[in-house]
Amino acid sequence: MTLKENFQKLYEDMKRRIESAVEKGCISNDIKDQHRGFLEWNSKVTKKDHQSIVKIIIDGWNPNAIDIEGNKLPTLVYLSREKRPGWAHNFKAGSMNALTRVSSKITNAPIILNLDCDMYANDPDAIRDALCFFMDEERGHQTSYVQYPQRYDNITKNDIYSNVAFATNKIELAGIDGFGGTLYCGTGCFHRRESLCGNKYSKDHKFELHNEKSNTKGKTVQELEEECKPLANCNYEKGTQWGKEMGLVYGCPVEDIVTGLTIQCRGWKPVFYNPTKHAFLGIAPTTLDVALIQFKRWAEGLFQIFFSKYCPFIYGHGKINLGAQMGYCVYLLWAPVSLPTMYYVIIPALGLLHNVPLFPEVSSLWFLPFAYVFAAKTIYSLVEDLICGDTLKGWWNLQRMWIIRRTTSYLFAFIDTVIWQLGFAQTSFSVTAKVVDDDVLKRYQQEIMEFGTLSIMFTIIATIALLNLFSLGWGIKNVVFGTILMDLEKFIPQMTISGLLVLLNIPVYQAFFRNDKGCLPSSIVFKSIVIASLACLMPIY
Missing domain, CATH: 3.90.550 (Spore Coat Polysaccharide Biosynthesis Protein SpsA; Chain A)
Structure with missing residues (x-):
């Protein structure tokens, strides 16, 4: 018997004894003696x-x-x-x-x-x-x-x-x-x-x-x-440091x-x-909901530190290097990053749906700062990730996950922290389970995203994906039929943002039509379609 087979045998024996004890509700005398x-x-x-x-x-x-x-x-x-x-x-x-x-x-x-x-x-x-x-x-x-x-x-x-x-x-x-x-x-x-x-x-x-x-x-x-x-x-720590x-x-x-x-x-x-x-x-984590719950817990806890006496700029003042204080805050401020991200995934799409330009014309010098920041950040991020050992598709997956985390995990972390600061709720600790069944594991190994649970986070993800799909389709329709052809330069940035978000959300669209257990539940599909449709009808000024 090999070492692996011996470990497997010992594990199965332990598993059998545990299940037997759970079923009986007590420990047998033989095991107690051992x-x-x-x-x-x-x-x-x-x-x-x-x-x-x-x-x-x-x-x-x-x-x-x-x-x-x-x-x-x-x-x-x-x-x-x-x-x-x-x-x-x-x-x-x-x-x-x-x-x-x-x-x-x-x-x-x-x-x-x-x-x-x-x-x-x-x-x-x-x-x-x-x-x-x-x-x-x-x-x-x-x-x-x-x-x-x-x-x-x-x-x-x-x-x-x-x-x-x-x-x-x-x-x-x-x-x-x-x-x-x-x-x-x-x-x-x-x-x-x-x-x-x-x-x-x-x-x-x-x-x-x-x-x-x-x-x-x-x-x-x-x-x-x-x-x-x-x-x-329990009482050992009472009155101690x-x-x-x-x-x-x-x-x-x-x-x-x-x-x-x-x-x-x-x-x-x-x-x-x-x-x-x-x-x-x-x-x-091998499922999307577990990964998001984990980041929500981290982002919430980190943001709470920023508002506590342990804020690096206060607690660490004069004790640690200013660079270290700023380095800590890169992570402590994950949660509020959700707010500008939510703006960019929603408002440009709504503006495109209602023919309201939000950015300078492409031919304008005022457009250069926007183009420079976007191009420099994208190229730098890509080169950095590839140098560090990631793949091109892995970098693309990272961009998708950054959008998903910021619009779900970080957003809820921000809301919960604000509620906690106002004293309306207590901090909770969510334990993430990493044990999955064979079907989920198979889809994970095939790199198919898992949406098989009823989560409000999935409703947000699907709604944002549909909203940008609707806005991009509306923008393309207007270009084809000449409705905004004269002002096309004004809408190129918004169409670009919506187009990139559509490309990033391709796995979400696929989950609408999949027939496995990891697809988007029908209730979430219905909610996201209704919410995205109502958002399209919302007037903006």
């Missing part, structure tokens, strides 16, 4: 109401902890922090802080790797490379964390949903790193424990790797487990960005490292 951890679970325990559980599965200091080839195994600990109704668990930030405290009791290793559960190590040298930064003789003592870019192993050739930000990783994030403002992205990051736990940078600090288990000497595994449990209890000045910061959907900023403002210098071989790989 795994002590199940003894703490009873009928009253739920995923939102349970005590802290800490289990040292592999004791790395036990000489018998070796693999089949005789290699020493590292310490492996399972932690399930306490959850109680009425106590905020602070999502991922709360988990990270509990893990930080428990690990300090068990190993107290000076370096912590933060990796999402859907990612895995792709390069065995990633740890050594990160340690090189921490142990650098000149600047290593000031290094707080080493951030690797997010990479995925399920990306299609032309990256239909533009999950891989080629230019962002190779140019933007590297540029911000040059100003000392490397963004902490929440995964693929090696942290110095000292900086993560709230300590300010000191020139006297010396980095030392150690293998001692000084705080656990003379204690059994069971004793150590019991000592660690209170560290993961955890979530404020220590650990990951609470109160924001993108706690990683805020945490990175606070660490830098304490004098530490992070590092962005983008090696040729990807250090860590994860799973990218």
Whole structure:
């Protein structure tokens, strides 16, 4: 039996036991005898109401902890922090802080790797490379964390949903790193424990790797487990600086960005490292709705930071470089970018429908700034993306996704943030599911966009696509029949915008007529046709 077949067999066995336990509603006595951890679970325990559980599965200091080839195994600990109704668990930030405290009791290793559960190590040298930064003789003592870019192993050739930000990783994030403002992205990051736990940078600090288990000497595994449990209890952080000045910061959907900023403002210098071989790989969204929900959460959280006390221009003033402050705001202001984008995808189309010119004539000198900005931005973006490793079709997909994100994810993020600022709603945390069925996966691999859910975002996408299709058709009709032939120069810019939007939205038009489960639902098709038709009848002045 090969290693892969053995893993598959173990996985199927685990899956069978889990499904059996779910069906029965309890853990069998045989499994309880094999795994002590199940003894703490009873009928009253739920995923939102349970005590802290800490289990040292592999004791790395036990000489018998070796693999089949005789290699020493590292310490492996399972932690399930306490959850109680009425106590905020602070999502991922709360988990990270509990893990930080428990690990300090068990190993107290000076370096912590933060990796999402859907990612895995792709390069065995990633740890050594990160340690090189921490142990650098000149600047290593000031290094707080080493951030690797997010990479995925399920990306299609032309990256239909533009999950891989080629230019962002190779140019933007590297540029911000040059100003000392490397963004902490929440995964693929090696942290110095000292900086993560709230300590300010000191020139006297010396980095030392150690293998001692000084705080656990003379204690059994069971004793150590019991000592660690209170560290993961709900009330442990009450009256402390955890979530404020220590650990990951609470109160924001993108706690990683805020945490990175606070660490830098304490004098530490992070590092962005983008090696040729990807250090860590994860799973990218394979459906459009999941991709948009993810960006909506990011954009909302980032915009909230801009209005909070952690705004880089306020919190970082005098603490980090002005270039780093501006670099942060490139991302913090994603949400308001939706407003000018909505203007350009709607108003020029309406103007064309009602023969109202919005731009200078093509022959006018006043048209040159518009033409220059459009041409320069397009050419620069294309060349930049191709140089960074993207394909021509991948760049085209990116342009489509930028329009879709700005008119849906960013727009809703902007609205929700404004409502939150006015105190009418609380911030919610949306968890994106990345598990899909075989049909969805097949369409994703064929690079066919997925519209199979009832989402208001899809209604907006379809409405904008139809509105520009109607306006372009009306403009062409007027040119053919000579209605605007004399004033054609005035309408070329608007026809160009509508034409480009029509080309970008070809997958949306195709989704109107597809007969698979990923097509646009009939209710969304009906709504978008009605709304676009009403918009065409709307008078403008």
